[in-house]
Amino acid sequence: MTAPDEQEPESVGLVRPYVITNGREIADGDRFELVTLITAAPDQQQKSRLDPEKRSLVELCEGGYLSVAEIAGHMRLPIGVVKVLLSDLAEGGHILTRAPVPAAQLTDIQVLQEVLDGLQARFG
Amino acid sequence: MSQYLQDPALWGLVVGAPLAATVIYRGRKSNAKLRLEKTELESRHTELEDTFSDAVEEARLRAEDATKTALKSAMRTLQGLANEQQLAISKVQGKYGDQQFLQDLLEIDHMNSQFGRRAQSVSVLCDGWLGRQRTVASVYDVARSAKGRIRHFTRVEIRSQTNFAVISQVVEPVALVLAELLDNATSYSAPETTIDINIRTVPKGVCVIIDDAGVGMNEEEKSRAARLLSGEHPVSVTELGNPPQFGFAVIGVLAARYGFSVSVDTASPYGGVRAVVLLPQELLTSMPEPQNAPVPETPAAMPEPEEAGETAGGLPKRRRRAPIAIVPETDAADASNRARSSEETASIMGAFQRGTQSGRSADPSREGFEVQ
Numbered sequence: 001m002t003a004p005d006e007q008e009p010e011s012v013g014l015v016r017p018y019v020i021t022n023g024r025e026i027a028d029g030d031r032f033e034l035v036t037l038i039t040a041a042p043d044q045q046q047k048s049r050l051d052p053e054k055r056s057l058v059e060l061c062e063g064g065y066l067s068v069a070e071i072a073g074h075m076r077l078p079i080g081v082v083k084v085l086l087s088d089l090a091e092g093g094h095i096l097t098r099a100p101v102p103a104a105q106l107t108d109i110q111v112l113q114e115v116l117d118g119l120q121a122r123f124g
Numbered sequence: 125m126s127q128y129l130q131d132p133a134l135w136g137l138v139v140g141a142p143l144a145a146t147v148i149y150r151g152r153k154s155n156a157k158l159r160l161e162k163t164e165l166e167s168r169h170t171e172l173e174d175t176f177s178d179a180v181e182e183a184r185l186r187a188e189d190a191t192k193t194a195l196k197s198a199m200r201t202l203q204g205l206a207n208e209q210q211l212a213i214s215k216v217q218g219k220y221g222d223q224q225f226l227q228d229l230l231e232i233d234h235m236n237s238q239f240g241r242r243a244q245s246v247s248v249l250c251d252g253w254l255g256r257q258r259t260v261a262s263v264y265d266v267a268r269s270a271k272g273r274i275r276h277f278t279r280v281e282i283r284s285q286t287n288f289a290v291i292s293q294v295v296e297p298v299a300l301v302l303a304e305l306l307d308n309a310t311s312y313s314a315p316e317t318t319i320d321i322n323i324r325t326v327p328k329g330v331c332v333i334i335d336d337a338g339v340g341m342n343e344e345e346k347s348r349a350a351r352l353l354s355g356e357h358p359v360s361v362t363e364l365g366n367p368p369q370f371g372f373a374v375i376g377v378l379a380a381r382y383g384f385s386v387s388v389d390t391a392s393p394y395g396g397v398r399a400v401v402l403l404p405q406e407l408l409t410s411m412p413e414p415q416n417a418p419v420p421e422t423p424a425a426m427p428e429p430e431e432a433g434e435t436a437g438g439l440p441k442r443r444r445r446a447p448i449a450i451v452p453e454t455d456a457a458d459a460s461n462r463a464r465s466s467e468e469t470a471s472i473m474g475a476f477q478r479g480t481q482s483g484r485s486a487d488p489s490r491e492g493f494e495v496q
Binding site: 012013014015016017018019021022023025026033034035052067069072073076077078079080081082 | 221472
């Protein structure tokens with residue numbers, strides 16, 4: 001099965017990404033940001049009926065939260081393709097999504113100010 | 125008595141009889157000789173005819189051989205280019221995976237796969253190789269790979285999965301055979317109909333069954349197909365017709381070469397053709413462990429073999445079963461990045477940075493709205 005010469009040692013995946021998405025349009029990505037966090041839904045039925053990629057994606061997220069960018073890196077799939085898989089899985093109730101963490105920290109300035117005020121009132 | 129002696133007729137008879145006998149004898153002799161010559165001539169004629177047809181056949185074979193050799197080497201170049209292009213497309217897909225034009229890239233990828241398949245088919249008919257090395261793959265993945273090599277692949281639905289895998293040597297041939305069958309199935313059925321693939325375990329191995337809802341085949345077409353699919357008769361490139369009908373010829377050659385069987389003589393439940401590929405036990409194995417099989421890159425990217433052993437041993441499990449929440453740990457992300465190539469890491473980090481930047485600059489009130 002090996003050609004006598006000029007055999008390309010590096011070979012690409014057997015199943016191409018467009019087959020994994022089954023030719024579906026890649027959404028604009030307003031639902032899943034790169035930093036959106038994903039975890040597997042707690043009760044998984046019929047996981048064995050999923051495509052291999054979707055199954056391994058769910059398994060990947062079983063241990064905690066992973067960002068979309070990380071999932072794409074681990075699965076070695078283009079991010080757009082991962083987003084298609086994610087939206088399928090979210091529809092089927094296999095995964096849960098959560099807002100990225102850093103956004104919540106930006107609003108804390110008022111609390112900090114109050115703490116500072118309190119400290120100054122007590123020790124200052 | 126004496127009166128007879130006077131009779132000239134008697135003398136005539138006396139003289140004439142030996143003469144006639146001689147004449148008859150000579151005639152017979154020459155006749156026999158002529159006959160002999162005739163048969164000799166005849167045999168020489170057939171000999172000549174044989175030599176002539178042999179010479180013609182030989183010339184034809186030589187021409188066929190020359191055609192095949194030329195085509196084969198031309199196809200090898202095309203196959204190499206298709207593979208190279210696929211590799212390049214894959215890289216770009218990974219690099220710009222979050223961009224709008226990924227859709228276009230996927231379409232280009234699809235076209236390239238079809239192009240590669242055509243080159244492979246011609247190469248097979250010219251006794252060439254498929255020119256791609258594969259690792260063990262599940263029958264399901266082989267079927268999906270085949271699906272990706274035809275134009276209207278979205279019409280193909282794979283209904284069942286199995287735990288069986290195909291040994292590495294036949295991954296590519298079986299994928300090509302299935303692709304040719306699917307190509308036939310989609311070409312000879314209405315565009316809105318679907319093509320079903322069922323994978324069934326049978327005592328002799330695994331059957332991949334392809335059902336279309338097309339027009340079916342008549343007896344003549346069936347017998348032509350059976351003759352080509354048997355793989356017993358050598359296929360001539362010059363006999364493929366115009367436009368050339370590769371499909372069954374390619375399938376027959378591959379089935380004979382790798383030892384599996386293909387039949388198309390039954391009707392599908394939808395009135396079209398049912399094609400059955402029977403993969404015997406010798407070509408099957410159990411499912412490969414890692415599904416994504418990203419293994420080959422890991423050792424190459426490692427600087428130290430000792431460390432590689434440790435990390436490669438620990439990492440895949442950790443990646444797979446216990447991914448850690450992204451927020452606190454930086455070292456875990458670091459460690460998993462080591463297994464990637466530097467380009468990949470760069471592209472992922474870049475994408476991540478762009479993402480966080482856009483997240484920071486975005487209106488905070490929108491954040492909660494976007495996510496469920």
